[in-house]
Amino acid sequence: MARVLIVDDSRTSRKILRGLLEEEGHEIVGEATNGQEGYEKYAELHPDFVTMDITMPVLDGIAALKKIKEEFPDAKVVMITAAGQKTKMVEAVRSGATEFVAKPFDRDSLKNIISKVVG
Numbered sequence: 001m002a003r004v005l006i007v008d009d010s011r012t013s014r015k016i017l018r019g020l021l022e023e024e025g026h027e028i029v030g031e032a033t034n035g036q037e038g039y040e041k042y043a044e045l046h047p048d049f050v051t052m053d054i055t056m057p058v059l060d061g062i063a064a065l066k067k068i069k070e071e072f073p074d075a076k077v078v079m080i081t082a083a084g085q086k087t088k089m090v091e092a093v094r095s096g097a098t099e100f101v102a103k104p105f106d107r108d109s110l111k112n113i114i115s116k117v118v119g
């Protein structure tokens with residue numbers, strides 16, 4: 001079981017992720033709707049890992065990933081990606097992203113990726 005922070009500006013994505021992660025026995029300790037809030041909640045909650053959407057207002061997922069990794073180098077950040085985000089994915093790898101989960105969500109691949117992250 002892991003303590004998870006979900007960062008996504010889409011209410012639907014947060015709901016789906018929460019449902020899938022809870023089914024796997026993980027605890028959602030917080031949700032944030034933009035990168036800045038995600039960074040602040042990370043610092044407050046110290047979750048075992050974060051799911052980080054890329055396209056968000058205020059501070060996007062790449063900037064939030066950089067901020068979190070700068071202050072907490074051991075942070076595990078799983079980037080949530082959509083089609084057409086190859087360049088962003090490369091930048092995320094360079095910035096220390098732990099793993100990637102593609103939208104639309106697929107139960108089995110999410111499960112595999114999360115078990116790698118937690119294990």
Ligand SMILES: [Mg+2]
Pocket residue numbers: 008009010053054055056
């Ligand atoms: Mg988004």
